[in-house]
Amino acid sequence: QKLRVPEGLKNVPTLSFLELVLFMLSKDGPDKRWENTRKVCEKEGIGKLWFNGEWHIVTTNLELIKDLMAKTDLYPKSSLEESSPGSLAAQYYGTNLVWKRHRRITNPAFKSLPMHVFDDSAVKLLKVIEKVDNEPIEVNGLMHRLTLDVLGRAAFGFDFNNLEDPTNIYVTTYHEVTAECDNPIYFLFPFIEYLPYFDRTEARKKVAKLNDLFNRIIETKRESMKTGELSKKIENNSADLLECMINASNDPKNYMSDEEMRHNLAIFMLAGHDTTATALSTILYVLASKKDLQRKVRDEILHVLGDNLTPTIEQQRELKYMTMVINENLRLYPPVHQLPRRENAEIIKFRNHVFLPKTPIFINIYGIHHSPGNWKDPEEFIPERFENEHEKRDHHTWLTFGGGTRSCIGTNFSLIEQRVMLCALLRKYEISLPADSIHKDKLHLRRANGSITGLHPIDLIFKRTE
Numbered sequence: 498q499k500l501r502v503p504e505g506l507k508n509v510p511t512l513s514f515l516e517l518v519l520f521m522l523s524k525d526g527p528d529k530r531w532e533n534t535r536k537v538c539e540k541e542g543i544g545k546l547w548f549n550g551e552w553h554i555v556t557t558n559l560e561l562i563k564d565l566m567a568k569t570d571l572y573p574k575s576s577l578e579e580s581s582p583g584s585l586a587a588q589y590y591g592t593n594l595v596w597k598r599h600r601r602i603t604n605p606a607f608k609s610l611p612m613h614v615f616d617d618s619a620v621k622l623l624k625v626i627e628k629v630d631n632e633p634i635e636v637n638g639l640m641h642r643l644t645l646d647v648l649g650r651a652a653f654g655f656d657f658n659n660l661e662d663p664t665n666i667y668v669t670t671y672h673e674v675t676a677e678c679d680n681p682i683y684f685l686f687p688f689i690e691y692l693p694y695f696d697r698t699e700a701r702k703k704v705a706k707l708n709d710l711f712n713r714i715i716e717t718k719r720e721s722m723k724t725g726e727l728s729k730k731i732e733n734n735s736a737d738l739l740e741c742m743i744n745a746s747n748d749p750k751n752y753m754s755d756e757e758m759r760h761n762l763a764i765f766m767l768a769g770h771d772t773t774a775t776a777l778s779t780i781l782y783v784l785a786s787k788k789d790l791q792r793k794v795r796d797e798i799l800h801v802l803g804d805n806l807t808p809t810i811e812q813q814r815e816l817k818y819m820t821m822v823i824n825e826n827l828r829l830y831p832p833v834h835q836l837p838r839r840e841n842a843e844i845i846k847f848r849n850h851v852f853l854p855k856t857p858i859f860i861n862i863y864g865i866h867h868s869p870g871n872w873k874d875p876e877e878f879i880p881e882r883f884e885n886e887h888e889k890r891d892h893h894t895w896l897t898f899g900g901g902t903r904s905c906i907g908t909n910f911s912l913i914e915q916r917v918m919l920c921a922l923l924r925k926y927e928i929s930l931p932a933d934s935i936h937k938d939k940l941h942l943r944r945a946n947g948s949i950t951g952l953h954p955i956d957l958i959f960k961r962t963e
């Protein structure tokens with residue numbers, strides 16, 4: 498029944514299922530995928546796609562996207578339990594960040610961020626790089642280790658210590674679980690998850706092991722909070738994410754179960770570190786390949802920071818050129834290349850198409866950022882596009898962090914983290930691309946977990962400047 502194209506989508510152009518299979522089984526990145534999608538989306542900015550057992554809409558149409566972003570009740574985000582019931586991914590991530598209630602509970606943790614965690618981690622990062630002075634070092638893996646340490650400490654008060662211990666057992670289990678959750682075979686042919694041979698017993702054991710870790714983190718946190726300490730932290734807005742959730746679990750109005758907390762920890766781990774790791778890796782690549790740009794960013798850092806290694810919040814506001822470079826990097830290489838699935842709660846008429854209720858909709862961020870209709874010379878790296886940007890352009894043409902009230906809760910967290918790390922690295926090191934780099938002519942992207950943009954290993958050379 499679900500194979501049949503709904504009447505209202507009949508004249509929406511179709512994205513090839515074979516191309517999708519080949520893409521998902523390959524190591525290709527969102528740039529390659531966009532080459533196929535562009536042909537279909539060229540006309541009206543929408544295409545239809547058979548995926549995960551049903552017909553989806555894929556869109557780059559700004560008019561439709563504006564509506565999707567503005568009307569969160571009409572286009573709710575789907576939970577994994579709805580899109581992939583009973584799957585491993587649904588078991589691990591659960592119904593995370595239950596809209597409105599969880600967001601209200603977790604929001605305060607993002608209002609006052611623990612700057613000392615970013616600063617300490619920058620110092621640790623420099624120590625790792627010091628050991629390989631002037632030799633190539635693979636930055637994508639390094640940035641993942643860094644951002645995981647930052648997230649663990651800032652959000653849960655837990656030190657993965659992954660910068661110093663790359664083989665940490667929980668981190669390796671985490672990578673195995675996320676890779677398993679994202680195994681393309683189960684998305685392309687979802688029915689096989691229910692066949693005995695493919696029931697993924699081993700993977701489910703690994704999920705249980707991670708859940709054990711999350712339970713222990715929650716328990717230790719509960720015990721370590723002395724009486725009254727938690728309420729004091731909540732009152733003066735210094736509670737971390739987990740503390741906000743624990744506090745909520747004590748209040749019948751906002752109650753959050755341990756299972757809900759675990760699911761939130763799982764999604765925060767993914768959303769909060771893989772994305773910033775990609776952003777930092779791509780920007781380091783850009784700076785290494787464009788030495789003039791690197792010099793300009795470094796000059797601004799030295800001018801604004803004086804003798805400081807990392808910027809204060811006030812100094813971050815003065816790093817205007819760096820922020821433009823960060824924004825342009827996030828446009829050219831969006832760390833999330835497709836927004837999480839939405840579905841319409843009611844029937845929608847769009848041009849001469851009709852979307853029946855619960856039609857899954859994907860917004861193609863990569864396509865929007867690379868469309869010549871939205872950006873002049875979209876393949877060029879031009880930070881100046883973001884000078885006085887709010888005056889000039891439709892803000893739906895830059896969807897790095899999504900949009901509307903359901904956009905990324907960690908936007909500020911990530912931007913601060915990026916600025917801190919860039920300041921520390923650029924004031925101490927000159928960064929270069931080795932002559933034999935596989936990325937000499939262009940950065941090679943690849944598929945990673947879910948809609949996160951992955952990268953082939955990037956070796957860069959860090960040479961001490963002071």
Ligand code: HEM
Nearest residue numbers: 768769772773776832833898899900903904905906907911
């Ligand atoms: C460069 C870094 C990042 C990028 C590009 C990014 C991008 C995104 C995008 C595109 C969304 C979906 C928004 C939507 O559906 O409209 C999202 C959601 C989310 N992000 Fe981020 N993010 C980043 C960093 C972070 C960080 C550092 C955290 C946490 C510390 C975080 C936590 C989340 C969470 C929890 C959600 C789900 C929000 C919800 O469903 O209500 N993200 N992010």
